[in-house]
Amino acid sequence: MVKFDMGAAWDDSVQLLKSHTALIGTIAGVFFFLPALAVAWFGPVPIEPPAGASVEQSMAALQQTFRQMIPGQIIVALTTIVGSAAILRLWLARSGISVGEALTFGLMFFPTLFAVQFLSGLAIGLGLILLIIPGLYLVGRLTLAAPSVADRSLYNPFEALKTSWELTRNNGWAIFFFLFLVTIVIFIAAMIVGLIVGAIAGTGDGFGRMLGGVVEAGFGAIGSLVSVAISAAAYRQLATRTPTDVFQ
Known part of the structure; x- marks a missing residue:
């Protein structure tokens, strides 16, 4: 069983992000950045609790804000699935592939990838309810489902999840912590920049x-793109079974 190497995965992620830069940037801009920007600009404004609000009033305002955000976030999630599939196909193709072919692949396999995301989210959500730890573990075990679809053209979402489960055996926690560390770095950077922008331009x-x-939207797009790169790099590392079974 191949042992997951975080350092090698990070180096490969960086190389992936540097490859097809213009094409990847265009896809990420259209499918990651622009939908998130449209929601941020034209979506509902967060509801502020009244001055001196009680805990119950603050929670009610937060819940109402969350409910208002759901439609926009669903749209962003759906476009992200298509963009992620196209980018993964570009990165994981064993031979040359055009952007048009990658986007066509993303649209063709959208139902499969939607099912994969739904089933993964359901399993992870149930795991988080069960003392949190199982859910975190499932993040690492199921993160290679989408790359499996992109590389092997799997139409069956259960087969994709099974493939991810097999590839990540004994590596679930390592993959989770790798994703977690990168996510924390991006989150902190986004928070710092957001605070600076808010102080200068107001909110x-x-x-x-x-x-x-x-x-x-910019940091959201960056976070999505880096997450896709990490999943692709982890897949490339763990799915290589023979010296001839390599990615270009």
Whole structure:
């Protein structure tokens, strides 16, 4: 069984991000950045609790804000699936492939990848309810399902999940912590930049909201792209079974 190497995976992730830079950037811009920016600019404004609000009032405002955000976040999630599939196909193709072919693949396999995301989210959510630890472990075990679809053209979502489970055997925690560390770094960077932008431009309607939306959508796109690169790098590392079974 191959042991997951975080350092090698990170180096490979960086190389993937440097490859097809213009093409990958265009796909990420269209499918990651622009939908998130549209939601940030034109979506509902977060509801602020009244001054001196009680805990119950603050929670009610938070819940209402969350409910208002759901439609926009669903749209962003759906476009992200298509963009991620196209980018994974470009990175994992064993031979040359055009952007048009990659996007066509993303659209053709959208139902499969949607099912994979839904089933993974359901399993992880149940795992988080069960003392949190099982859910975190499942993140590492199921993260290679989408790359499996992109590389092997799997139409069956259960087969994709099974493939991820097999490839990540004895490596689930290592993959989770790798994803977690990178996510934390991006989150902290986004929070710092967001605070600086908020202090300079404000957070109200108008220029402040527009600039804040750009920052939010930008870091969201970066986070999504890096996550896809990490999953692709982990897959490339763990799915190589023979000296001839290599990725270009």
